[in-house]
Amino acid sequence: MDIWSIVIETSIKIFVVVNVLLLTVSYSVYFERKISAWAQNRIGPNRVGWLGLLQPFADVFKLLLKEDIVPDKSNKAIHALAPFLALFVAFSTYAVIPIGPEMTLFGYTFSLVVADVGIGILYVLAMTSLGVYAITFAGWSSGSKYSLLGGIRSAAQMISYEVSMGFSIAGVIMFSESLNMNVIVQSQAGWMWNAILQPIGFITFVVAAFAETNRMPFDLPEAEPELVGGYHTEYSSMKFAGFFLAEYANMAIASALIVTLYLGGWQNPLVDIFGITGITATLMQIGAFLVKVLALLFFFIWVRWSLPRFRYDQLMDLGWKVMFPLSLINIVWVAALIMIFNL
Amino acid sequence: MIEQYIPIFMVMVFAIIFGLGVIFASKIFGPNRPNKFKLMPYESGKDPVGDARERMSIKYYLVAMLFIIFDIEVIFVYPWGVEFKKLFADFGILAFTPMLVFLIVLELGFLYIYVKGGLKWD
Numbered sequence: 205m206d207i208w209s210i211v212i213e214t215s216i217k218i219f220v221v222v223n224v225l226l227l228t229v230s231y232s233v234y235f236e237r238k239i240s241a242w243a244q245n246r247i248g249p250n251r252v253g254w255l256g257l258l259q260p261f262a263d264v265f266k267l268l269l270k271e272d273i274v275p276d277k278s279n280k281a282i283h284a285l286a287p288f289l290a291l292f293v294a295f296s297t298y299a300v301i302p303i304g305p306e307m308t309l310f311g312y313t314f315s316l317v318v319a320d321v322g323i324g325i326l327y328v329l330a331m332t333s334l335g336v337y338a339i340t341f342a343g344w345s346s347g348s349k350y351s352l353l354g355g356i357r358s359a360a361q362m363i364s365y366e367v368s369m370g371f372s373i374a375g376v377i378m379f380s381e382s383l384n385m386n387v388i389v390q391s392q393a394g395w396m397w398n399a400i401l402q403p404i405g406f407i408t409f410v411v412a413a414f415a416e417t418n419r420m421p422f423d424l425p426e427a428e429p430e431l432v433g434g435y436h437t438e439y440s441s442m443k444f445a446g447f448f449l450a451e452y453a454n455m456a457i458a459s460a461l462i463v464t465l466y467l468g469g470w471q472n473p474l475v476d477i478f479g480i481t482g483i484t485a486t487l488m489q490i491g492a493f494l495v496k497v498l499a500l501l502f503f504f505i506w507v508r509w510s511l512p513r514f515r516y517d518q519l520m521d522l523g524w525k526v527m528f529p530l531s532l533i534n535i536v537w538v539a540a541l542i543m544i545f546n547l
Numbered sequence: 548m549i550e551q552y553i554p555i556f557m558v559m560v561f562a563i564i565f566g567l568g569v570i571f572a573s574k575i576f577g578p579n580r581p582n583k584f585k586l587m588p589y590e591s592g593k594d595p596v597g598d599a600r601e602r603m604s605i606k607y608y609l610v611a612m613l614f615i616i617f618d619i620e621v622i623f624v625y626p627w628g629v630e631f632k633k634l635f636a637d638f639g640i641l642a643f644t645p646m647l648v649f650l651i652v653l654e655l656g657f658l659y660i661y662v663k664g665g666l667k668w669d
Contacts, residue, residue: 296559318558348588349595378632381632529657
């Protein structure tokens, strides 16, 4: 395969995946507002377009035409670098997440993942660690106390939960014997989902994913009653939109990661039961992946309106004293499963 | 081998272009009418008191150090995790004992920090 065919193939994949991601992000904002409204017995956005469906686009255009305020006290370069970094991280992590098996179209076979590399999980971990910098930079460079507190809190929170996240993934790769995302999905064929085989690891990973994406009940970096807007207090216009976009893109990527690592990725049990083959099977598997991701996104929003926010010491206690030991126990559990049942 | 990574570089280039586009979009399309009060740090409408470049609790540095220590251990577990099934086929239970010892030592270090009060957040 020569270089130009790789470049063309990748360009098409990037175009498709970015559009799907942007659409998911804008409509998860819309559905977040709609579901919040249902949860609180309100109506929610219903003015722009039919049922308010054009609301996300109206929001983006509004933010685009707003003034970009850079406070006097801020460090100008880092103030601009922070949202850029947040977007960069959010829009390069999806590269290794497979949305389906290999697909043959017009006699041309390609894998449904932008970059099918052997280091998949390490790449994801490296990228999510970079995300901490974006928030710390934003908090420190703004020159506002609320931002500083939000940024510092967020850095401490994200690195605390990253440890248990890393250890829970160790359980997954013991089953799959590879760091490649596609191999991980294939190792969960049928109902051999990691969520069923290693429930402890699944729970620690999901909790860590909530903490990493700064979602309720771990949204202390921007706890409104105490910190105004947290690390993005001093951001306006498209720079604010950048953070907002990155936050929801991270949510979508976290859902996709949970699905890939623990909920069988694109595995669709119906395909095996009815013995479907060919293009129908591939489409059903892509559909299964999307349904799982959307269900998890709904779960993210559902949790937001069901649980109260943690206090900061409770958050650190949960991360270090509960989640960290649990993720170590998970490794022993998985090793025991492999040794006793030869899975 | 190296061409596997071309897609990743392309994604990164795209992300860089997209990020820069978003950062400069409002400079191009938005108005620019700054004044002294608009550029003040936000402090609930009051005049800001002091500077934001304050000292912060040592606890945050401690958390960062703990993170570095334990996150490096994660990287030690991965190569063993990838090879575990093969090792088990060859060596049986002996494949697991070294990692068990490693995890116990790690847990002892963790308990030491716990007892010393390194995780107490007040």
